[in-house]
Amino acid sequence: MIKFYYHPSPNPLKIALFLEETNLPYELIPVDTRKGEQHDPEFLKINPNAKTPAMVDGDSVVFDSNAMLLYLAEKTGKFLPADDLKSRGEMYTWLMFVATGIGPYSGQAVHFKHFAPEPKDYAVTRYTFEAWRHWSIINDRLATQHYMLGNEYTLVDMAVWGWARAVPFILGEDAWEKLPNVKRLLDEINTRPAAQRAEVLKTRHSFKTEVDAEARKALFPQIAG
Known part of the structure; x- marks a missing residue:
């Protein structure tokens, strides 16, 4: 059975979402990052980068969420595009766009807007601008087709969904006015039973929510002092 190391982020x-879509059996192992559990020696043996998620599947240890999506898609043969170079190239392109663009810039925008100490005006401006730029590219992509890779729901849509849920926190409450196609995709995936089951996983454990001194030391050691 897959051991899935999880935090509701x-x-x-x-x-x-992928595990629920495919009904793969898994054991949910909570990692409370605001308590610093990602730095525990046992977790670092699995993921030396000290980030969630991670998973152990028999002899396979996989971390980085996009690598995990690819691994699970290849394991199950599901939610992949056609097996030709053109289709796979498109998949890799957009999945890596989420991995290297949407995730990092959205994450940094959140950090500087909501958690970083002053002075931070330049950083907020830069990362908010880049987050908007990346999300606008996704929005334009979805203006011309139903899903990220065309007419079929795939792992790339799951990758977008994970971050799209946080768009108002990243960009502001009025963000959906400028990103209607991203909102359409989010709303559609939210109606899927698998997405609803994925959302309620966070209720199985009492994850810490406040960002106090302990959480800042765990999440932002460079500013914790």
């Missing part, structure tokens, strides 16, 4: 939720 955007990247682990992509994996939760």
Whole structure:
């Protein structure tokens, strides 16, 4: 059985969605990042990067949410595009766009807007601008087709969904006015039973929600002092 190391944040939720869509049996192992559990020696043996998610599947150890999506898709043969170079190239392109663009810039925008100490005006401006730029590219993509890779729901849509849920926190409450196609995709995936099951996973454990001194030390050691 897959051991799935989980926290209710955007990247682990992509994996939760895939696991629920495919009905793969898994053991949910909570990692409370605001308590610093990602730095525990046992977890670092699985993921030396000290981030969630991660998973152990028999002899396979996989971390990074996008690598995990690819691994699970290849394991199950599900939610992949056609097996030709053109289709797979498109999949890799957009999945890596989420991995190297949407995730990092959205995450940094959140950090500087909501958690970083002053002075931070330049950083907020830069990362908010880049987050908007990346999300606008996704929005434009979805203006021309139903899903990220065309007419079929795939792992790339799951990757987008994980972060799209947080768009108002990343960009502001009025963000959906400028990103209607992203909102359409989010709303559609939210109606899927697998997405609803993925959302309720967070209720199985009492994850810490406040960002106090302990959480800041665990999440932002460079500013904790």
